[in-house]
Ligand SMILES: [Zn+2]
């Protein structure tokens with residue numbers, strides 16, 4: 001086995017080395033030179049995980065590092081933890097998205113058994129500590145190469161807060177942050193390396209509230225109008241609706257409040273509801289029908305209805321030109337190889353996930369063909385892809401088989417395992433950005449592919465216009 005693995009490693013190394021041109025080698029060297037500071041930065045953000053809209057230290061650390069590298073930065077009054085850092089002049093403007101928010105309740109030490117750092121506190125289970133740091137590292141390396149080569153155009157880092165339900169990028173779109181960007185690149189930690197060919201799912205999250213008339217449930221039930229009845233009717237109507245929506249639709253809800261005591265007719269009731277579909281326009285139509293279910297429940301139970309949309313993400317508009325650019329950049333960047341010690345850590349932490357089929361650990365070393373499977377998750381990078389050409393890829397910042405949003409992924413995001421994937425992402429982003437800055441024709445092709453995919457449609461978010469940053473979340 002050991003012999004076989006070593007041979008495979010050597011063969012892959014040869015392939016990667018052969019695939020790099022001289023300018024690519026120089027770009028990768030630049031990434032490597034700046035890597036130690038950004039690896040440390042990713043660890044510092046991991047050690048102080050901050051929830052969406054509260055990422056004060058995380059955003060300040062990234063911003064300071066980019067300013068030190070000579071980038072001009074600017075913030076947003078309505079979003080204290082969002083910022084833009086830019087270097088260069090003129091067109092094209094190439095943007096790279098960075099995220100740095102954590103998830104509630106996932107606090108975890110960097111060990112392969114469940115051990116919170118602070119019980120109940122947040123943790124980086126989605127690896128956004130690596131996401132932001134890799135993107136900023138790539139931007140700094142690109143700036144260095146642009147300077148050396150005298151390239152025209154600008155490289156821009158987007159510090160985008162509150163990805164986990166908060167939709168920070170939607171507010172950045174509304175603030176005009178992408179209006180003059182030519183191409184935007186983005187990545188996400190995953191357990192494999194591949195350019196994305198996923199539409200992801202557009203989604204809408206809402207709190208559906210009913211208000212009725214309380215009464216003694218035994219003494220005067222006829223005087224009561226139950227908010228819980230309205231909620232139950234609504235849930236039933238939604239469950240019947242399932243048969244008559246496109247099959248890719250996802251509808252899920254929980255009851256967050258259903259009354260205080262069985263002998264009181266409930267005055268108020270609330271459900272938290274999420275609806276998803278791969279296409280934003282189709283989702284808009286389904287959402288109108290879901291609202292009718294709630295209206296029907298409220299009407300039948302003679303209660304008042306209030307629907308508060310708390311979050312809404314668009315699906316991802318695919319861009320084949322950028323997909324291919326990221327695929328070849330990933331191949332030149334190379335995958336992740338683990339030491340024996342790291343393999344032991346991976347085997348130990350994978351064992352805590354229970355018996356399930358696991359991809360071979362070696363698979364992190366390879367780059368898969370662009371993934372076309374329909375992903376069942378949502379990201380606010382999708383909204384950005386409706387206003388500017390966006391390319392998105394996954395890098396193996398998690399060991400193969402590792403699901404995100406778990407204590408296990410939180411642990412990995414704080415170790416060298418995560419930072420190795422972060423380096424794949426930084427190399428890929430730097431290579432792709434430099435190819436775009438070197439080739440006006442490629443930027444033009446990406447724009448044309450965007451226009452073709454949009455078919456004249458315009459971006460419209462299902463998030464109400466009066467929603468403010470900080471009010472969003474599930
Ligand atoms: Zn996440």
Ligand SMILES: [Zn+2]
Nearest residue numbers: 126128163188
């Ligand atoms: Zn994420």
